[in-house]
Amino acid sequence: MNFCIHGGLRRALASLAPAAAAGLLACTSLPASAEDLADYPSRPVRFIVPYATGGLPDTVARIVGQRLTESTGKSFVVENKPGANGVVAAQAMMGSPHDGYTFLVTDGSMMSINPSIYKDLSYEPNRDFMPVSLVATSPLFIAARPDFPANTLQEFVELAKKDGSRITYGSSGVGSSHHLTMEAMRSALDLRLDHVPFRGSGQAVPALVGKQVDLVVAALPSLSGFAQKGQAKILATNSLKRSALAPDVPAISEVIPDFNFAVTVGVLAPSGTPPQIVQKISDAVAKAVRQPEVVKQLQGLGIEPVGGSPAAYRQAIDEETRRYVGAIKAAGI
CATH class of the missing domain: 3.40.190.150 (Bordetella uptake gene, domain 1)
Structure with a gap:
């Protein structure tokens, strides 16, 4: 039940010490009664x-x-x-x-x-x-440009571990889930990756299709159309398990136990x-x-x-x- 103090009582409380009056005059949330709960929501x-x-x-x-x-x-x-x-x-x-x-x-x-x-x-x-x-x-998905040398998650990991390898990936911006997915993966597996931040997937995915970056991290709806046209290939998902949305795509957790950045x-x-x-x-x-x-x-x-x-x-x-x-x-x- 929610109540506030009104009318004459408010005027009476005005004579109290300011701190006390402020506390009492505030609208206070109290545990809802059974009657209140039955009627909730009423607006x-x-x-x-x-x-x-x-x-x-x-x-x-x-x-x-x-x-x-x-x-x-x-x-x-x-x-x-x-x-x-x-x-x-x-x-x-x-x-x-x-x-x-x-x-x-x-x-x-x-x-x-x-x-x-x-x-x-x-x-x-x-x-x-x-x-x-x-x-x-x-869940987010890692996709590669169609001519990227790796075709599977495992091949990508092996490629990104090689000395001298510099693979670029696009994300939705610094500090985004897309960015941090790749940084967590890079750190766990000691991968050679370079981050290219964009302002959202609306910029990052076209950059992949235009071959401005090697990889991108994005949601499946942003990638599936390009994948079907052969303009991108989906390598992995960042959820704990394979996604029901794309059950044939491996989860990163298959190479990094308990990995989950969905x-x-x-x-x-x-x-x-x-x-x-x-x-x-x-x-x-x-x-x-x-x-x-x-x-x-x-x-x-x-x-x-x-x-x-x-x-x-x-x-x-x-x-x-x-x-x-x-x-x-x-x-x-």
Whole structure:
């Protein structure tokens, strides 16, 4: 239940010491009662996305939000608030009442990459956010130009280990999951690789097709058309296991045990949100992403649905953070 102090009581409290009055006058989130939970949600819910429309978190938020709107009869509205490495979105969520009507839908970079790269962030993930659900993952794939001397993952590794070998790879930018995937691989296997950063896959993939770089890391939908035309060859995926989206493509974990840098997308609540509401949304998200038509829709976009619990998402964030900290150090960022 969410309550605020109003009217005569507010005026009476104004005579108290400022610090005490401020604490009492603040709107406070309390544990939801059974009655509150049964009626929840009773009004529209906001999904804040820290990126512009069309990206991975935005796509996931809109698909899931539509399903939750249908199942609850209340609107789940996506609000895009890009800027400042997620700070704009984080501040918008943290500045909202912690009553279960505002959530953040984001990829893992806000939780697992940014805190290690940007020292002046105004948010602290463990302090300010509560995990709700790991909604989905999106594996990335390493593709090579068609005349690249290696045709398999193993051949690429052997080639990149040779003295004097300088293989170039394109990514979506410094500090991106694409970049850190390759740096983690380079560090683990002592590969000779040179990074060429681009501003997103929209630039990196054409650079591969134009033979400006030897390799690129991108999502499957960005690569599959070129691969079918013989303009690229897909060598590996960065997920823990072979992806159901491309089961014939080996996982990097087959040469580096436990390697997993697939992009994650999850729902987070501001700290202090009633846990019963967090659990209710988590259960609803899990149910939504397991519907056959949603699974088909997501997989068609290169996205693998998960729908994990709050505890499972917390564990996934912790494990992802450890992996990225190592990759960031390897990249010298």
